[in-house]
Amino acid sequence: DAGVIQSPRHEVTEMGQEVTLRCKPISGHNSLFWYRQTMMRGLELLIYFNNNVPIDDSGMPEDRFSAKMPNASFSTLKIQPSEPRDSAVYFCASSPLAGGRTDTQYFGPGTRLTVL
Amino acid sequence: AQSVTQLDSHVSVSEGTPVLLRCNYSSSYSPSLFWYVQHPNKGLQLLLKYTSAATLVKGINGFEAEFKKSETSFHLTKPSAHMSDAAEYFCVVSPLGDKIIFGKGTRLHILP
Numbered sequence: 001d002a003g004v005i006q007s008p009r010h011e012v013t014e015m016g017q018e019v020t021l022r023c024k025p026i027s028g029h030n031s032l033f034w035y036r037q038t039m040m041r042g043l044e045l046l047i048y049f050n051n052n053v054p055i056d057d058s059g060m061p062e063d064r065f066s067a068k069m070p071n072a073s074f075s076t077l078k079i080q081p082s083e084p085r086d087s088a089v090y091f092c093a094s095s096p097l098a099g100g101r102t103d104t105q106y107f108g109p110g111t112r113l114t115v116l
Numbered sequence: 117a118q119s120v121t122q123l124d125s126h127v128s129v130s131e132g133t134p135v136l137l138r139c140n141y142s143s144s145y146s147p148s149l150f151w152y153v154q155h156p157n158k159g160l161q162l163l164l165k166y167t168s169a170a171t172l173v174k175g176i177n178g179f180e181a182e183f184k185k186s187e188t189s190f191h192l193t194k195p196s197a198h199m200s201d202a203a204e205y206f207c208v209v210s211p212l213g214d215k216i217i218f219g220k221g222t223r224l225h226i227l228p
Contacts (some may be wrong), residue, residue: 004159043160043206056215091159098207104150104210 002026004108006092012114014106018080021109021111024073025094033105034067034077035091050098082115089113120209122219125186127172128189130227135179135194137222139207142188150208154221160206166190177201202226 013019025032027032033048047057052069060067064083069075079086089112092107122136141147152160155160164175171183177200181192190207207219 042220045216047217058215093160104162104165105160107152107161109157109159 002027006108008113010112014083014116019082021077023075023092029094029096031095033093036088038088084115088114118211118216120219122205122207122222125220128225132196135197137192139190143211147211149211151192152206153203155203173214189197198225201228
């Protein structure tokens with residue numbers, strides 16, 4: 001099993017540009033999570049999906065952030081326009097169960113985003 | 117309100133000595149509790165989880181944790197530290213029907 005796949009692994013962009021982060025969950029998993037990790041704020045849950053449906057997006061910082069899951073094998077996190085304070089490592093995780101907040105989560109390697 | 121507190125941001129132990137990483141939680145209901153490990157430039161990996169079965173939970177790489185409801189604690193231990201244990205460790209609480217909450221993390225340093 002390839003595990004959770006994220007791309008790109010590193011992204012450097014300029015302020016104001018659109019950034020799209022991609023995630024492929026483990027096949028057969030029903031929940032998908034997006035996290036952001038910074039030194040100042042630690043690990044924060046941004047949004048999670050059950051069976052491709054967004055369940056809780058209260059962690060999304062503002063309207064510049066949006067996430068989609070068009071099918072069970074793909075999700076995107078988009079930032080438009082990007083700002084320097086968005087610089088962080090973004091993790092995607094999946095878990096087998098729908099309603100998987102109490103289930104084991106399997107994390108991808110992360111995307112390190114730098115906004116200049 | 118639900119919360120999780122990792123009492124130490126950094127812990128240093130010598131190789132071969134015991135490890136103790138402390139975690140206290142606050143939850144209105146019986147939560148699921150997890151410990152994850154993150155090695156440098158890697159994603160998080162599950163070490164162990166408690167889901168209302170046995171209070172002493174054994175995980176990978178010789179780690180274990182004990183759920184103590186009276187103390188609202190879920191401390192992580194290992195009898196003998198190895199250099200490869202150097203990493204950041206996250207205690208996680210997931211109350212039923214509520215948000216999953218990650219602790220701030222404890223960075224474990226292993227001294228040769």
